[in-house]
Amino acid sequence: MLRDCELSVTAFDWVPGFAQGLVRDLRVRWALEEAGIPYGVDLLNQGTQGGAANLARQPFGQVPSLRMGDGSMFESGAIVWRIAQESDVLLPSDAAGRDAALSWLFAALNTVEPPISMLAQLEIFSTDKEAATRLRPEIVDAIRLRLSALERELSGRDWLTDRFTVGDLMMAAVLRMVDRDMLGNFPAVSAYLDRCIDRPAFRKALADQLRPFAQNEARYASMMQ
């Protein structure tokens, strides 16, 4: 049982503005808050994530990983699903409800997120801004196609299934990456996202992720000049 272990999540002590509130440890923090499971944080100095210490916990040098007593896990999707096993806030007890939540968790990560990530990748990281701009419309179309399907599913419903589950947590975490102007064309999806991120567990998780960024902002700003 996770609640019998000492838990610690890796997170960054600072990230650039575009990534603040989006680093994947937020998803793990949110799940732990919903489940009411206490945890600690191992803050990594920005720039050290590819070093041997983090690679021993996370083979790709990413954040987050979760230390659980003697054990450990990586990949926020995996960790969030693992946490959900121990929380009746995140998963119902009936098999059909659990299967539906599992389907939606993967739909968030593997159907809805890919075009959203692709757009972010091109807009933020591409070194060929002109080529990236030319490809933008077709990627936006792919995002809209996913949002249209969600709009249909969510019309007249509060959650993806008949109650909040880990599937909603992950879908909301993904939808937060979409530009609010684009989301505005999908009223049921927008209202759903607002409903999800108004949860106290989300607000606490977000504040906890952001706190060290604010504390370390000045130090990193001076290093980057």
Add this chain to the structure above:
Amino acid sequence: MLRDCELSVTAFDWVPGFAQGLVRDLRVRWALEEAGIPYGVDLLNQGTQGGAANLARQPFGQVPSLRMGDGSMFESGAIVWRIAQESDVLLPSDAAGRDAALSWLFAALNTVEPPISMLAQLEIFSTDKEAATRLRPEIVDAIRLRLSALERELSGRDWLTDRFTVGDLMMAAVLRMVDRDMLGNFPAVSAYLDRCIDRPAFRKALADQLRPFAQNEARYASMMQ
């Protein structure tokens, strides 16, 4: 228990050449074959996947979904993980081993696959071939970064953990999408992929996916002229 249900997976009766052997029902078929769980197939006519019948099973109009007696699931990642719960070929019985397999399953889908899918997306579907070509090198770099991490993990090892698991199944399914020339620079990864796809369960699943494509090739070829 899945093995007490009547199971049927959705699959296409035909897809274009570039997608043959890559449609995601293959991942589900492979898992079912490894687990020794019998299943049927609901073949969809190519072009009908966005219609009401499939949308009732798969909210995004995709393939696959799995009917399990009275219940159903969608998203190949979700279905494969669900199947793994009932197979000691796909998952060990100890908690640490199961947690590791879960981490690797998500690493395959959410860390290794995204740049690979992005490249396929640009090369196959982009309508702006010149812009897509200009962005290719930076996406190839992102793929190589993931493959380098895997090369490090797999050096001197047969599997991602101490035995074959559902994590290897999913990683191999993802690595099959990478160009063999690119993979050739990563000998441990290449040998690992060969080891995975030499499994009888994979070969049976692949043959079963491909069979209707061959049977229906002539009919679709004539429709597309």
